[in-house]
Amino acid sequence: MISTITVFERSPDGGKGLARDTRVRWALEEAGQPYEVRLVSFAETKKPAHLALHPFGQIPTYEKGDLTLFETGAIVFHIAEQHAGLLPEDANARARAITWMFAALNTVEPPILDLVTARIVEGNRSWSEERLPLVIDRIRARLEQLSTRLGDADWLDGAFSAGDLLMVSVLLRLRMSGILDEYPNLAAYVARGEARPAYRRAFAAQLAINAPTTC
Structure with missing residues (x-):
């Protein structure tokens, strides 16, 4: 049985890999699992069929058999x-990998998303220039903490895991800001x-949907 994920028919980032379906695509590719996509417009995501x-x-959602999931x-x-392929077999190493999954989404990503809000949503507010440095400092x-922990290791805890997959996906959002380049070991980690x-297969699949069409 093949899983189906929902993705934007046109990603806001134009296929640069920042849409969250890329994370799910990457996980499926790492696991060697085929999948299908169902394209939805932004308007369709607000309709009853998708809200169910x-x-x-x-986006994305994940469907396989009678199971439906949301949240990447x-x-x-x-x-x-x-x-196999995304979590270690050793119980303690597995628990640590899961911890890094939570850390990526709950500790590292929120201030990064706040930067997007500060620049795009709040950029025209009178207090925006004063708030932005505070967001960047956070x-x-x-x-700084993540860089210290990673050190010169290739991955966060031994072999590549789902924790690294989510952490790299989160850090990718900083590339255009230039902040990531201030931490060479994190930039190399993302690379x-x-x-x-x-990842390359997942990125290519998402980019293909967003590629300009020619007549």
Whole structure:
């Protein structure tokens, strides 16, 4: 039975790999699992059919048999539990990898998303220029801690895991800001993630949907 994920028919980022379906695609590719996609428009995500799959009207969703999931962390965790390649067999190492999954989404990603809000949503507010440095400082504080923990290791805890998959996906959001370049070991860490064949396949699949059409 093949899983189906919902993705935007046109991603806001134009296929640069920042849409959250890329994380799910990457996990499926790492696990060697085929999948199908169902394209939806932004308007369709707010309609009853999609809201039945995702109560908050977002993407992606994951369907396989009678199971429907939403939230990328939950989907990636499910894939990692069902298939080899994303979680270690050793119980303690497995628990640590899961911890890094939570850390990526709950500790590192929120201030990074706040930067997007500060620049795009709040950029025209009178207080935006004063708030922006505070947001960037919070990001740097997290990156400093993460950089120290990673050190010169290739991955966060031994072999590549779902924790690295989510952490790399989160850090990719900083590339355009230039902040990531201030931490060479984290920039190299992200580059290693992007170099993985499974990531390249996931990225190419998402980009193909967003590629300009020619007559």
